Structures are given as structure tokens and as C-alpha cells.
Amino acid sequence: MTSKTGDHESPQTLATSTAADLEPSAQRVPPPETPEAVQTRFRVIAAFWAVIIFLGFPIWWKTTSIYRAHLPIQDMADWADGKTCRPVFPLEIHVAAPTMQLPESQHLVRTTQHALDDLNDFAAHHLRLKLTNDTAAYTAQGSEHSTYVAGNMVDDGPDTALTVRVVSQEGLATPRSELRADTTQLDIFYPPSQVPIPSSSNPPLSVFIAEELQRLYSEEKATIAHILSGDNSGRDSERISRRLRRSMKYADTYHLSFSLFTPGSAPSSWDIEAAVQEYLSPLLHAFGPISNFTIDTQVQLYATFSPMAPPPIYDEEESAWTLKKEDLSAFINAAEWPLNPSIGNGPTLNFILYVPDPSQSPMIVKENHASSWIVPQWGGVFLLNPPLEQSGKSGSQTNPAHITQESLRPAFMTFSHQLLTLLGTPTTPASLPLRLQSLIRVRAATLLLSASSTMGSLARLTESLPSIPIPATVASSVSTTLSHLSSTCSHLRDGRFGAALASARIAETEAERSFFEKSMVGQVYFPDEHKVAVYLPLLGPIGVPLLVSLMKELKRLVAGWKARRRSTS
Amino acid sequence: MALLLRLLQALALLLFVGAATAEHTSNWAVLVSTSRFWFNYRHLANVLSLYRTVKRLGIPDSQIILMLPDDMACNPRNAFPGTVYSNADRAVDLYGDNIEVDYRGYEVTVENFIRLLTDRLDEDVPRSKRLGSDAGSNVLVYMTGHGGDQFLKFQDAEEIGAWDLADAFGQMWEKKRYHELLFMIDTCQANTMYTHFYSPNIVATGSSELDQSSYSHHADNDVGVAVIDRWTYYVLEFLETQVTSANSKLTLGDLFDSYDMSKIHSQPGVRWDLFPGGEQEGRLRTVVDFFGNVQNVEIENANSTDPGSLKEDLAEIARLVEKWRKRDEEYSAIIGNSSQSQGEDTHSSTVQLKSKKPVGPTKMAEDSSWGKRLVGLSVVGACTAVWVAGSILGQSA
Numbered sequence: 001m002t003s004k005t006g007d008h009e010s011p012q013t014l015a016t017s018t019a020a021d022l023e024p025s026a027q028r029v030p031p032p033e034t035p036e037a038v039q040t041r042f043r044v045i046a047a048f049w050a051v052i053i054f055l056g057f058p059i060w061w062k063t064t065s066i067y068r069a070h071l072p073i074q075d076m077a078d079w080a081d082g083k084t085c086r087p088v089f090p091l092e093i094h095v096a097a098p099t100m101q102l103p104e105s106q107h108l109v110r111t112t113q114h115a116l117d118d119l120n121d122f123a124a125h126h127l128r129l130k131l132t133n134d135t136a137a138y139t140a141q142g143s144e145h146s147t148y149v150a151g152n153m154v155d156d157g158p159d160t161a162l163t164v165r166v167v168s169q170e171g172l173a174t175p176r177s178e179l180r181a182d183t184t185q186l187d188i189f190y191p192p193s194q195v196p197i198p199s200s201s202n203p204p205l206s207v208f209i210a211e212e213l214q215r216l217y218s219e220e221k222a223t224i225a226h227i228l229s230g231d232n233s234g235r236d237s238e239r240i241s242r243r244l245r246r247s248m249k250y251a252d253t254y255h256l257s258f259s260l261f262t263p264g265s266a267p268s269s270w271d272i273e274a275a276v277q278e279y280l281s282p283l284l285h286a287f288g289p290i291s292n293f294t295i296d297t298q299v300q301l302y303a304t305f306s307p308m309a310p311p312p313i314y315d316e317e318e319s320a321w322t323l324k325k326e327d328l329s330a331f332i333n334a335a336e337w338p339l340n341p342s343i344g345n346g347p348t349l350n351f352i353l354y355v356p357d358p359s360q361s362p363m364i365v366k367e368n369h370a371s372s373w374i375v376p377q378w379g380g381v382f383l384l385n386p387p388l389e390q391s392g393k394s395g396s397q398t399n400p401a402h403i404t405q406e407s408l409r410p411a412f413m414t415f416s417h418q419l420l421t422l423l424g425t426p427t428t429p430a431s432l433p434l435r436l437q438s439l440i441r442v443r444a445a446t447l448l449l450s451a452s453s454t455m456g457s458l459a460r461l462t463e464s465l466p467s468i469p470i471p472a473t474v475a476s477s478v479s480t481t482l483s484h485l486s487s488t489c490s491h492l493r494d495g496r497f498g499a500a501l502a503s504a505r506i507a508e509t510e511a512e513r514s515f516f517e518k519s520m521v522g523q524v525y526f527p528d529e530h531k532v533a534v535y536l537p538l539l540g541p542i543g544v545p546l547l548v549s550l551m552k553e554l555k556r557l558v559a560g561w562k563a564r565r566r567s568t569s
Numbered sequence: 570m571a572l573l574l575r576l577l578q579a580l581a582l583l584l585f586v587g588a589a590t591a592e593h594t595s596n597w598a599v600l601v602s603t604s605r606f607w608f609n610y611r612h613l614a615n616v617l618s619l620y621r622t623v624k625r626l627g628i629p630d631s632q633i634i635l636m637l638p639d640d641m642a643c644n645p646r647n648a649f650p651g652t653v654y655s656n657a658d659r660a661v662d663l664y665g666d667n668i669e670v671d672y673r674g675y676e677v678t679v680e681n682f683i684r685l686l687t688d689r690l691d692e693d694v695p696r697s698k699r700l701g702s703d704a705g706s707n708v709l710v711y712m713t714g715h716g717g718d719q720f721l722k723f724q725d726a727e728e729i730g731a732w733d734l735a736d737a738f739g740q741m742w743e744k745k746r747y748h749e750l751l752f753m754i755d756t757c758q759a760n761t762m763y764t765h766f767y768s769p770n771i772v773a774t775g776s777s778e779l780d781q782s783s784y785s786h787h788a789d790n791d792v793g794v795a796v797i798d799r800w801t802y803y804v805l806e807f808l809e810t811q812v813t814s815a816n817s818k819l820t821l822g823d824l825f826d827s828y829d830m831s832k833i834h835s836q837p838g839v840r841w842d843l844f845p846g847g848e849q850e851g852r853l854r855t856v857v858d859f860f861g862n863v864q865n866v867e868i869e870n871a872n873s874t875d876p877g878s879l880k881e882d883l884a885e886i887a888r889l890v891e892k893w894r895k896r897d898e899e900y901s902a903i904i905g906n907s908s909q910s911q912g913e914d915t916h917s918s919t920v921q922l923k924s925k926k927p928v929g930p931t932k933m934a935e936d937s938s939w940g941k942r943l944v945g946l947s948v949v950g951a952c953t954a955v956w957v958a959g960s961i962l963g964q965s966a
Contacts, residue, residue: 108624121827182888245594246867249703283886284891328866336667339631347701365868373868377594377705417882432885457743465736515744520688521680 038556045549052546068469069475073459075482080456085489087448089125089224089441091161092495093213094132099168104195105131108166111203115210124228125221127213128495132163160184161215162436164209168192175208179216184433209420219428220438227445246376247424248441250450252505253292253346254423256416257379261303261337262355266398267386267469270353271405272297278405279412283419286436289498290443291423294346298338306333312356312363322366330374330380349422350379351415353408358397361385365449372414380418382411441497447504448488451481454511461515468520479516481507593748594705596862598623601636601682603714603723610794611785615642615654615713615755615801617663622808623709626861627815630669634685634700637670638677638724655797655805657789671698679729679778681826686737688746704745709859713801716756719764735765736901742768749844751821751859754799757782760838771843772821776800777835779863784834784889799833808860815861 006270067527078084095112097105113129120126162184171174171190178187194205219240226240260270276295281318284293309330312321323331332339332352340352356363362385364371371383386407388397426438462470484507491500578858602609602616620635622666641653642664652662661876671680684690702708716720719731741747752764752773759775768771776783776798785795786802807827812819828837841848 024648181885182892245592245705278894279886279890282889285893286889325866325868326816328868329862331866339629348696368868370868373866375866413883413886416886419642420882420886429883432889454744461740461743464739516687516689518684521683521687554651 011476022250042553045546045553048336048546049550064145065471067472068462069472070471071459071462071470071475071478072482073462076455076459076478079452079482079485080459082452083449084484085452087124087445087489087492089227090495091125091127091217092131092157092158094129094163095129095166096132096162096163097166100166100195103164108203108206108209111201111206112209115202115206116213117223118208119214122225125217125224127161127217127479128452128488129164135302157191159437159497161320162186162213162434164188164213166205166209167189168195175205177212178207179287179431181431182377182433184431185436186216188212216434217438219426220441223426223442224445227442227449243427246374246375246421248347248349248422250446250508251291251346252509253294255348256293256295256351256419257339257348258351258353259337259339260297260353260355260403262301262399263304263357264399265301266401267355267403268299268301268401270299270403271408274405275408275412279409280416280419283416286432287423289501290436290440292346293544300337303337306330306336309333312360313366315366318364318369321360321363323363325365325367327363328381329375332375348379349419350375351418352379352381353384353411354381355384355386355403356397356468358388361397362387362398372418374418374421377422380415380423382414384411433490440501444488444492444497444501444504447501447508448485448492449477451485451504451507451511453479454508454515455485458511458515471517471519473518474514474517477510481510481514484510592705593707593858595632595636595702596628596707596709596859597632597747598628598635598709599636599685599700599711600695601677601712601714602638603636603677603712603721605639605724607639607641607644607836608794609639610716610792611642611655611797612651612713613637613639613798614653614663614796615798616657616711617653617668618797618801618805619711620804621661621663621665623860626812626857628860628862629932630667631697632696632701632796632862633669633904634671635669636672636677636682638674648793654789654792655802657787657792657796659789659791659854669697671818675724679723679727679733682723682729682734683737683767684745687740700720700746702741704747705748706746707859708741708747708885710750711753711755712762713755713798716754716758716762718758719761721754721756721762727752731762731765734762736768738766738771744771745830749854749858753804755783755798759783760836760840763840766786766840766843769843769845771840772854773840773843774825775838778838781835793962798888799924800828800835800837803827803829812856812860815857817855817857817861819856820852821854821856825852825857 018044050094068353075084076226079362095105095109097108100108109129109131116127116129132383164186166188168191170192172189172191175188175190175194178189179185188205188209190205190208194203197203221245226244258272260267260272276297287293310324310327312323314320315322333356336561339348339352363383364385365373365383371385372381374380384407386400386403389400390396391398412474424439425435426442426444429435455478458474461468484503488503488507489504490501491497598619600619602612604612607822616635616637620633623633624630641647642651649659651664652659654661655663670686685698687701690699700708712721720728721729738750738752743752743794748770750771752763752766752771753775754773755776756762758777758779758781760778761775763771763775764772777800784799786797786799788795804824807824811817811823825839827835829838839848841851908917923953
């Protein structure tokens with residue numbers, strides 16, 4: 001019925017409009033909207049869009065954007081490429097010639113410096129000679145001073161690497177050198193006849209001193225060249241890279257763990273505290289400028305070999321139990337011996353004192369009768385064969401129940417040596433203070449390079465992973481690192497190696513901290529399908545009506561605008 | 570002549586590079602199972618079998634990171650409590666009595682896994698839960714669970730994408746956290762997981778191609794579920810029967826050649842292109858380069874007198890000790906004279922090795938418990954008063 005009435009009425013209304021498509025299905029048109037209603041609808045739509053644009057969009061932008069602090073990418077990359085700093089190692093060597101006249105000694109220093117410069121083939125590492133005259137005071141003080149090089153860096157002058165004392169001695173045909181093992185002093189004895197004449201350009205004494213110095217620092221020079229260039233060519237490279245490989249990575253703090261392992265019930269105690277205090281603490285103190293150390297000790301009874309390890313074999317000739325060299329890597333029962341305690345935050349160096357069972361004592365290594373070995377980057381092992389005791393009536397032999405400090409002496413001397421090796425101390429020259437100084441320079445070079453390369457890694461990471469957040473702490477760590485790197489570089493240039501190492505340590509720590517910042521976790525990759533899947537259910541139902549109404553409103557506005565223009569024209 | 574020289578040079582360089590890259594100084598293993606619940610027993614068994622193998626070949630517990638999202642040994646449905654088996658013959662209890670699980674239960678998440686690889690962990694996370702590898706470390710990463718095209722599900726709750734994994738390895742390479750890396754994965758469509766890797770020195774292998782499932786090997790009727798996956802089963806079979814000692818010379822090539830599609834029922838894949846020298850060079854790596862802990866110990870010759878040898882060092886250290894003893898005596902003499910001057914000097918002369926006193930238990934409770942009770946009582950009282958007053962006022966209104 002209603003449709004019929006509609007059909008009837010439609011021609012009337014349509015007659016007023018264009019007569020283009022007169023169809024019977026056309027419906028009755030609603031009454032025209034009042035301008036107020038149009039206005040209200042416009043306001044409602046505008047309000048919705050205002051909320052979306054001024055509130056929704058900024059909130060979405062804010063909550064989904066990733067904070068990325070500004071990093072000096074170019075500086076960081078320059079450090080990593082070695083463009084900012086060419087590390088140099090000018091070693092200052094004091095020369096004292098108490099038995100010579102001043103012009104003679106000046107001439108000697110000058111000619112020796114010439115000879116040295118001629119011998120040197122690695123520009124970054126060079127020796128600078130300096131004449132000092134108050135020898136007596138210097139030698140007494142110099143040795144003390146240089147033992148703890150980095151301990152007192154108050155003075156601005158360069159560290160003295162070595163003091164050369166040139167002394168005349170009767171009854172010598174050729175010059176002779178003697179390195180004092182416990183100080184940083186090299187004594188050169190020369191026959192009085194060889195005092196350099198100011199006219200001679202190349203006196204034999206100068207050549208001799210230059211060659212001695214060159215020899216003294218050849219290993220350090222090769223090591224630094226190896227580290228800086230990273231190439232594996234050269235005479236000593238195989239030896240040096242082997243040494244670098246077995247030494248631990250640098251850490252600010254090392255944890256030393258001393259363990260007594262024995263397969264039986266004895267010995268069950270050892271004078272460890274006294275032994276550490278007596279034999280080890282001097283060395284640790286000497287290492288003070290380079291690293292810190294913490295120590296723990298343990299005694300483990302009934303510690304058996306792993307069932308996989310080949311057992312020791314009795315050797316009739318030696319009347320001893322022997323371990324084969326190739327089986328030593330299986331000696332440590334890593335599965336069952338409680339090693340590597342997770343104490344502190346430094347890497348652990350393990351030192352194992354193994355007391356064999358009385359039935360297998362003495363125990364030695366088959367090939368060279370050694371009783372100790374180093375496990376690279378891990379620690380050292382020492383086989384202690386204490387004198388056995390007869391026990392009671394049965395006559396069976398047992399290990400002593402207690403190991404005294406004196407019997408721990410060889411073990412701890414060996415551990416000290418192993419510690420030196422594991423920390424990467426150069427093997428020459430034959431003076432411990434000099435070797436430690438040398439280690440300071442080597443470590444400074446290593447840390448400078450490693451912190452620089454970490455900066456480079458961080459810069460590349462920042463560029464390659466745009467979705468990773470970079471908090472402000474990283475930026476501040478980076479700037480600390482860069483400033484300490486440049487101060488390391490300038491300290492090195494001025495020959496203050498202790499200070500350089502101290503700066504490099506800070507730079508390295510900060511560089512590590514910035515790279516391993518905990519909030520920089522790149523677990524934010526979403527494929528595009530995932531984004532669509534997340535946003536579509538949310539935005540579809542809201543977005544479609546909003547967009548459609550916006551379009552309708554725009555259409556109406558455009559139509560109105562056109563109509564107005566037509567009416568005005 | 571010049572050409573010959575050049576050729577020789579190149580050859581020498583090649584040899585040298587070969588020698589230099591072949592060297593690694595430590596081994597690490599990251600073994601991850603990603604699925605939870607009893608019916609995924611086999612995934613935990615897979616990982617525990619691998620754990621047992623790498624431990625047998627010498628990687629110490631401290632260098633194995635084991636992630637187990639569930640505890641099958643103590644599951645109430647386990648007919649053999651306290652044990653996990655990967656074979657129906659139940660010959661080897663994988664749980665044993667010496668096992669160190671580093672990440673357990675709900676700690677096994679995508680985030681923790683990525684943090685582990687990139688070492689972006691809190692400072693107070695112990696070293697046993699960290700991957701402490703460096704530029705000389707060979708790392709074995711083994712993952713198993715349920716996965717799909719370019720993702721691996723973690724615990725039914727989240728998933729790791731192949732991109733994230735690739736980025737994590739990329740960051741490891743940037744920070745020199747591995748020397749060479751062997752990535753193994755046993756899951757459905759496993760080979761898709763390593764398609765996005767871009768950092769060098771990685772060998773990757775997976776159990777099945779895109780749109781292929783990985784199947785379980787067999788079920789134990791008494792345990793009631795499948796106990797191991799096929800691919801892992803045959804990898805382990807190779808490792809257990811052929812790589813019998815840490816000195817084994819078998820290569821990765823041998824391992825990958827042992828894949829038999831008729832047994833595995835899916836197409837295992839290997840990716841060589843990231844490895845320098847490609848397949849040719851990669852095949853020569855020994856299995857124990859990744860599964861074992863090859864350490865070349867250095868014996869000290871007690872009789873040699875080279876610089877830096879044991880004997881020389883001992884003499885130097887003995888001198889140092891002697892010097893310190895003298896110094897100590899001098900200082901004690903000085904202190905004897907003037908007892909006040911024992912300030913900094915004594916500190917510098919003796920390294921402080923204080924024995925730490927064990928921290929005893931302390932009572933956590935505060936002493937003012939009575940005060941707190943009083944406060945609580947008055948609050949309750951006030952509330953009651955308000956309620957009573959309210960109800961009276963309401964009645965009167």
C-alpha cells in the first residue's frame with residue numbers, strides 16, 4: 001500500500017526537478033535539513049577530527065616513537081678508523097755519566113740518539129735520551145719511582161722509562177752492559193780509553209749503547225706494532241700473537257681463584273692465607289696500576305678425574321706416574337670440579353693445586369718432567385707431590401693432612417709466573433719493573449684500540465638499526481669515552497704512560513657501558529603484515545565512518561561553495 | 570718472474586690467513602628449548618642430549634648456557650620422576666646429577682635470549698648467566714621448539730623473528746663476541762630461520778625447508794610422549810658414535826654428509842655463504858671446533874732459561890718478594906719507633922687482603938611492631954565509627 005502511494009506521489013515531486021530519470025522506484029525525499037542541523041553535524045565531525053588530529057595523533061606519535069639520543073657518529077667512526085689519533089710511544093730515557101765531563105757526556109747522548117734513530121724502523125715507538133747529572137740522587141729515587149709508575153702521576157713530565165748509568169771501569173776491552181733486575185736501571189761499563197772524543201761522529205760507545213737499548217725494547221716494539229697494525233708479519237709475530245692469544249682479555253678487575261684438589265681425604269688444609277700474603281701480594285701490588293684483583297680460595301677433597309680422562313701411567317724409569325702432554329687438556333674435570341665461581345664482575349683466573357693420591361704419587365708430565373702447565377685464558381695447574389707419611393700400623397702411605405706455607409712456596413712462585421703470563425706481560429727485558437712498564441704501554445695501546453673500535457661498532461649499530469632506542473645515558477657515556485680517548489692520546493704523545501693507561505681504562509669502561517646499555521635491545525622488528533594486523537582491527541571500525549563523513553562534508557562544502565560562486569557571478 | 574713472486578706472496582698470505590683464522594681460544598654453547606608443557610617433552614630432551622654431548626666433549630658448565638622453559642623431570646605426569654630420557658631404551662638419564670640450568674621456566678623469553686646474545690643484561694646478572702665469549706670464541710647455538718616461516722615460537726606466548734635473530738648475531742659480530750658461530754635449529758620450517766643472517770663467519774644448519782614439518786623420531790610408551798626429534802636424533806647419533814673423543818678429527822662436512830633424508834623425513838639445509846672461503850673452507854672445520862673445548866695447554870719447561878721462562882720469572886718474583894719483605898721490616902721498624910706514623914705508608918706496603926667476615930642472618934622485623942599495631946587498630950576503629958555514625962544518621966533521616 002505504502003509503495004503505491006509512493007509511486008503516486010513521486011511524479012509530483014520529481015516534476016519540479018530535472019526530468020532526466022523518471023523511475024518508478026524513486027523514493028520520497030526527506031524534508032530538507034535545517035541549517036542548524038547542518039551546522040551541528042559539521043561541528044560534530046570537526047570535533048571528532050580535531051580530537052584525532054590534535055590529541056590522538058600526537059599521542060600515537062609520542063608513544064610509538066623511539067627515543068634516539070644524538071650521537072657524534074662521525075667522531076666515533078673517525079676514532080674507529082684511527083683518523084683522530086695516531087698513538088705514539090716516546091720513551092724517555094735518562095742518561096747519567098758521573099765519570100765523564102759534561103761536554104763529553106752531552107756529545108755521547110747526542111751521538112747515541114743519532115744511532116738510535118738510525119736503528120729504529122717503527123716510528124710510533126721511539127726512545128728519547130735525556131742527560132741527567134745528579135746521578136746519585138736519581139738512581140736512589142728513580143728505582144723507587146719507576147716501580148710504581150702510575151701510582152704517582154702528579155708531575156706533568158713524562159715517565160722515566162729507564163735510567164742508563166755510564167760508568168768507566170778499568171780492565172775492560174769492550175763496553176759491557178748490565179741490567180739491574182729489580183730496578184729500572186741499565187749500567188754500562190766502558191773502558192776509560194773509549195771516552196768519545198767530541199770530534200768523532202760515530203763513537204763505538206754510542207753505537208753500543210744504542211744497540212743495547214734497541215735490544216731491550218725490541219719485543220715491546222714488536223708487540224705494539226702488532227697491536228696497532230693488526231698484521232701478522234714480522235719476525236716475532238708468531239711468538240707475539242701466541243702470547244697475546246693465551247693472555248686474558250683486559251679487565252679492570254680480575255678474580256683469582258686458588259683451589260686445592262685432591263682425590264683423597266688429605267691434605268685437608270693449607271696455609272693459604274699466609275702464602276698469598278707472602279708470595280703473591282708483592283706481585284699484585286706491582287700490578288696495581290694495571291688491574292685490581294680479588295682472591296678466593298677453596299679446598300676440594302675427593303675430587304676425581306673425569307671418567308673420560310686417560311689415567312696416569314706408571315713409568316718404571318722415572319719411578320713416577322706420568323701424564324701425557326696431549327691428555328692434559330682433559331686433566332681438569334670441568335663437569336664436576338666446582339670451578340669458576342661467579343663472584344664479582346671480573347673474569348676469573350683459576351689456579352689449581354693438585355695433590356695426587358698417595359698411590360699415584362709422584363705425578364709428573366711425561367714429556368719434560370714438568371709439574372705445571374698453563375691453560376690459555378683460563379688459568380694454571382700445579383702438581384704438588386708432598387712427601388708421603390707412613391700411617392699407623394697398616395704401613396700404608398698417606399698425604400700429609402696439612403700443607404705448610406714453605407711447601408706451598410714452589411706452587412705459588414709458579415702461580416705468580418703463570419699470572420704474569422696470563423696477564424700478557426712481555427717476556428723481555430729481564431727486569432720485572434721494566435716488563436710491567438712495558439705491559440702498561442701495551443695495555444694502553446690495546447685499550448685505546450678496543451675502546452675506539454667499540455665506538456665504531458656503536459656508530460655502525462646506530463646507523464644500521466634505526467629501530468633501536470638510544471637513551472641519553474649512552475650519549476653521555478660516548479662523550480666521556482671520546483674525551484678520555486683524546487686525553488689518552490695526548491698523554492701517550494707526552495710520554496705519560498701511567499696516566500694514559502688510567503684514562504684508557506675509563507674510556508674502555510665507558511665504551512663498554514655505552515655499547516651494552518641494557519635498554520638498547522633490538523627486539524622491535526615487526527614485518528609490515530604485523531603492523532597491518534595490529535592497526536586494522538583498531539582503525540577499521542573507527543576510520544571508515546570518520547573518513548566517509550569527512551568526505552560527505554567536504555562534498556557538501558564544495559557544492560555549497562560552487563553554488564555561492566554561481567549565484568554571485 | 571714477477572708474476573711468480575706475486576703468486577708466491579699470495580700463497581703465503583693465504584696460508585697465513587688460514588693458520589690465523591683456524592685458531593680459536595674458547596668454546597661456548599647456547600642451548601635453547603623454546604616450548605613448554607608435557608607434550609613437548611621431546612624438545613627438552615633434544616636440548617639435554619646436546620648438553621650432555623658438549624659437556625662430554627669438554628665444554629665446561631660455565632661456558633654452556635642452557636635454557637629450559639619447563640621442568641620435565643619434576644612434571645607430575647612423568648612416570649619416571651627426576652629423570653629425562655631421549656630414547657625409549659632409557660639407558661641414559663639426561664637429567665643426571667650434574668646439570669646446570671641457567672635460564673628456567675618463564676625466564677626463557679625472546680627478550681632474555683636476545684639480551685643473552687648481545688650481553689645487554691643488568692649489572693647484577695651473575696656471570697654464569699652471561700655469554701662471556703670474545704673475539705676468539707667459537708659459539709654453538711642450538712635451538713629447538715615450534716616454529717614457522719621465519720619465526721620460532723617461545724613458550725606459546727611470543728615469537729622470535731628471523732630478522733631479530735640476524736640482528737642479534739650482527740651485533741655480536743660488531744662487538745667481536747664470536748670468532749666462528751655454528752647455528753643449529755630443529756623446528757618446522759627451520760631453514761627459514763637463518764635466511765636473514767648477514768654477519769660473517771656463521772655456518773647455519775636446520776632440520777627442514779620452508780613448508781616442511783620436522784618430525785619426532787619415536788615415542789616411549791611408558792613416558793607417554795615422543796622423546797626426541799628426528800634431525801636431532803641423527804645428529805646425536807653421529808656425535809655419539811663417531812665423535813668419541815675431544816681429539817676427534819671429523820669435520821663439519823662429515824656431519825652434514827651424514828644427513829639422510831630418508832631417515833630424517835625432511836630436507837635439512839646448510840648455509841655456507843657467510844663463511845669466509847664458503848663451503849670448501851667451512852667443511853674443513855672439525856666438529857670439536859664447535860662441540861668440544863679444544864685447549865692447547867702449555868707446559869712450562871722447568872729447565873729452559875729463555876727470557877720469560879719459568880726459571881727467569883721465578884728468580885724475578887723471588888727478588889720482588891725479598892724486596893717487599895725487607896721493606897716490611899723497615900716499616901715495622903719505623904712503626905716501632907713512632908707508633909703514630911702508621912698511616913698511608915703501611916697501607917702502600919702491604920696489600921690489604923682482609924678476610925671477609927661471613928654475613929650472619931639478621932632479623933628483618935622492625936622493633937616498632939607495637940606502634941604499627943596501634944596505628945592499624947586506630948584506623949580500623951575510626952572506620953567502624955564512621956560506619957556506625959553513618960548508619961545511625963541514615964536511620965534518623
